[in-house]
Amino acid sequence: MLFQKMGAKGGASGLTGLAADKALAGVPRLLDDLERLSEDTDSADIVFILGREEERVFAHKVILMARCKSFQMAKRGEICRIPGCSVSPAVPGTPTPIRLPQAPVETFKQFLLYVYTGKILLQDNGVFEMLALAQELGVEELRKACEDHVTSTLSVPTACAFLAAAMDIQKRTPGGEAAAGFVERCISYIGENASHCVKTNSFLSLPKEAVIKLISSDYLCIEEEDVWRAVLNWAKNQAGVTQPTAHWTEEEKVRVCQHLNHVINYVRLLLIDSRVFAEEVEPTGAVPMELSLERYRHAALPNKYQDSSGEQRLKPRMSPHLFPGTQIIGHDKSHYQRILNAWLGHPRQSWRLIYRASSHGYSASAFHRHCDGVSPTFVIILVSVPY
DSSP states (O other): OOHHHHHHHHHHHHHHHHHHHHHHTTTTHHHHHHHHHOOOOSOOOOEEETTTTTTEEEOOOHHHHHHHHHHHHHOOOOOOOOOOOOOOOTTTSSOOEEEEETOOOHHHHHHHHHHHHHHOOOOGGGHHHHHHHHHHHHHHHHHHHHHHHHHHOOHHHHHHHHHHHHHHHHHHSGGGGGGGGHHHHHHHHHTTHHHHHSSSSSTOOOOOOHHHHHOOOOOOOOHHHHHHHHHHHHHHHHHOOOOOOGGHHHHHHHHHHHHTTTTGGGOGGGGSSSHHHHIIGGGGSSSSSSHHHHHHHHHHHHGGOOOOHHHHSSOOOSSSOSSSTTTTSSSSGTTTHHHHHHHHHHHTTOOOOOHHHHOOSSSSHHHHHTOOOOOOOOOOOOOOOOO
């Protein structure tokens, strides 16, 4: 009887699955029809005018209202609420023009195809542009897909390229605030893997403001001498110089120093060994006179050196491993370690792992056995949220 009952359930389940397949049989044709509709300019009642070239991309308001919060939240008399857009009155019988001067044309076309069909193929070199569009137009599931793509592909070869792209989008697009969290995430990842990341081509290709953002971080986990060497390699690459310092021509020296200008202010020169400073740093001619004098003042009176600008350059960089042993806020989520310490009010505080459920047991008694009487503590819990 038990066997028969299980068989009956299995048969019912099979029928249910078959019925479900039949119920979805029209979906592929539906998506094809929606894709054709996205290309139909005759029935369109919206035209997006994109970029400096003012390329025109047509769309249908009813689709946009169903899929984009920026259209759903429009008040009476408004067409949409897209940051940075301008809407012009339409000539009767023609589509309403919406100007998006900052929108990248090809990325916007891919975005619009996703709005109509749910189809997307995310690429590393355009994921932050897509993220910004999803933020601006209010397509939450696409925004999350972009975040998941970055998180899953963040690696030593890609981290610096992602940092540069995130900073660029953050600066130049109205929806760029969506990338702000990824700037910090990339910096944390690079800091944790600094010795490898600074040797990549993507580091050597960073724009100056990204290099400054990176070496300003307290969490760049390499010695200060190696910070200097990484910055010098970056400047030589930017200047197209391959020779060691001793073999530079005067013109090459000028080019390298131009790229190091301002950047070197963020290298903590006071932490660099005197021999390395004399043999590797000073011969480049890149150190401003005031910074050289600062080193001499500190060497002469180390206990009385109180210059406020020098205090930052005297502060050793911290390891990103503030919560050693964590499996929840490690790797690409290590930036959360800094957030927790900020809540505590002690950004340099390091912690000791005293209890992990997977190791010590999931019972309340196991928790109290390891944690009672210990203070202060942070309890970190990972919760899986169904979608």
